[in-house]
Amino acid sequence: MSPGSGLAATLDLWMAALADTAGSTALRESVYLYASLQGAHVLGIMLFVGTIFMVDLRLLGRAFPSTPASEMTRRVLPWTIAGFVLMAFTGLLLFYALPVRTYHSLWFRMKLLLIIAAAVNIWHFHRRVQRDRARWDTTLPPPRVVRFAAAVSMGIWIAVLVAGRMIAYHWTDCDRPQPAWIVWFAQCEEAPP
Amino acid sequence: MSAVCQLFQQAEQSALGQAIQHSAWMMPALQSLHLLCLALLGGAVLMLDLRLLGTGLVSQPVPVIEREARPWLHAAAPGLMLTGLLMLCSEATKLCGNPVFWAKMAGLSVAIVLAVCVRGPLARRDAPSGGLTHSVAVASIGLWAAIALAGLWISVS
Numbered sequence: 264m265s266p267g268s269g270l271a272a273t274l275d276l277w278m279a280a281l282a283d284t285a286g287s288t289a290l291r292e293s294v295y296l297y298a299s300l301q302g303a304h305v306l307g308i309m310l311f312v313g314t315i316f317m318v319d320l321r322l323l324g325r326a327f328p329s330t331p332a333s334e335m336t337r338r339v340l341p342w343t344i345a346g347f348v349l350m351a352f353t354g355l356l357l358f359y360a361l362p363v364r365t366y367h368s369l370w371f372r373m374k375l376l377l378i379i380a381a382a383v384n385i386w387h388f389h390r391r392v393q394r395d396r397a398r399w400d401t402t403l404p405p406p407r408v409v410r411f412a413a414a415v416s417m418g419i420w421i422a423v424l425v426a427g428r429m430i431a432y433h434w435t436d437c438d439r440p441q442p443a444w445i446v447w448f449a450q451c452e453e454a455p456p
Numbered sequence: 457m458s459a460v461c462q463l464f465q466q467a468e469q470s471a472l473g474q475a476i477q478h479s480a481w482m483m484p485a486l487q488s489l490h491l492l493c494l495a496l497l498g499g500a501v502l503m504l505d506l507r508l509l510g511t512g513l514v515s516q517p518v519p520v521i522e523r524e525a526r527p528w529l530h531a532a533a534p535g536l537m538l539t540g541l542l543m544l545c546s547e548a549t550k551l552c553g554n555p556v557f558w559a560k561m562a563g564l565s566v567a568i569v570l571a572v573c574v575r576g577p578l579a580r581r582d583a584p585s586g587g588l589t590h591s592v593a594v595a596s597i598g599l600w601a602a603i604a605l606a607g608l609w610i611s612v613s
Contacts, residue, residue: 294612302608306601308491309498317499320528327503327524329516338512342502424495425488432484 271453274366281362290360297360304353311346312420314339322413324404331400332409369435369449374426381419388412464548476546483546486539493535494604500528501600504579508593522579556613560606567599 320326321335358365365371392412399405437451476482506512507521551557
């Protein structure tokens with residue numbers, strides 16, 4: 264995409280405007296508030312990723328074998344959703360504190376793509392895999408297709424977590440020399456210096 | 457300099473401490489592994505604490521949930537300690553003078569004592585319930601959350 268073209272340029276203007284707001288400046292400049300937001304984001308990991316791991320390990324047949332799969336998802340899902348709300352809320356505020364850099368971060372963009380992949384996997388699980396759950400609710404180990412979806416879920420969320428941690432590192436920032444594919448993927452030519 | 461800080465300094469100056477400090481990828485790798493183990497610990501701790509509070513996986517008795525959560529707790533805890541120790545080595549001298557680091561270690565000691573000496577034995581009993589059980593579960597959740605929060609505060613204090 265060439266500099267100044269349509270949507271990309273508009274988004275860049277928005278990010279710059281977001282960074283100029285009083286709230287963004289306050290978050291960015293308050294060291295303790297920013298660290299507390301990161302802390303709350305990590306608590307979200309414990310709740311969100313932690314409960315997902317427990318459900319996925321059950322679907323792999325490796326955890327809580329006495330509990331039927333249906334009870335596992337029904338009883339644990341509300342806590343996973345609570346964790347997601349906490350993650351999304353603190354994540355949005357962390358983005359709001361550093362919008363321009365984060366928007367052009369290779370790792371942030373990979374993380375968003377991975378979250379979309381995780382959502383597709385969840386949709387697939389509910390639409391296809393879970394349809395005949397009555398047959399394997401207490402079967403150990405669960406059928407291969409169930410275990411596969413659970414392993415994919417665990418793998419994607421592990422990758423999301425690692426990509427999230429990498430956002431804090433500056434190796435792939437646009438203001439340093441980068442290989443062509445990073446310049447393209449992170450739209451570095453659009454990024455303000 | 458105290459004896460403890462001298463020991464910390466030696467850890468930092470050791471080949472391992474220097475290797476982590478001068479490597480570009482080891483710190484993010486250790487942090488990522490630490491977070492992964494933290495997620496696993498969070499899930500395993502929460503399954504039992506929720507059950508102690510009378511919610512969560514209620515179709516099974518408490519001792520069954522305790523027994524089935526334990527392997528994942530025992531996988532997460534050494535992983536957290538090992539990655540934590542390696543990260544400690546890379547900036548031990550700085551951390552020795554950091555009050556938040558020591559607060560985290562104190563909280564961690566209390567949490568481990570609570571888990572091993574109170575929560576575990578309590579959960580292995582037949583059908584534990586009532587005020588004490590609920591207090592132990594709330595204290596467990598609160599302590600682990602505070603310890604995780606302290607981890608982020610170490611970096612800015």
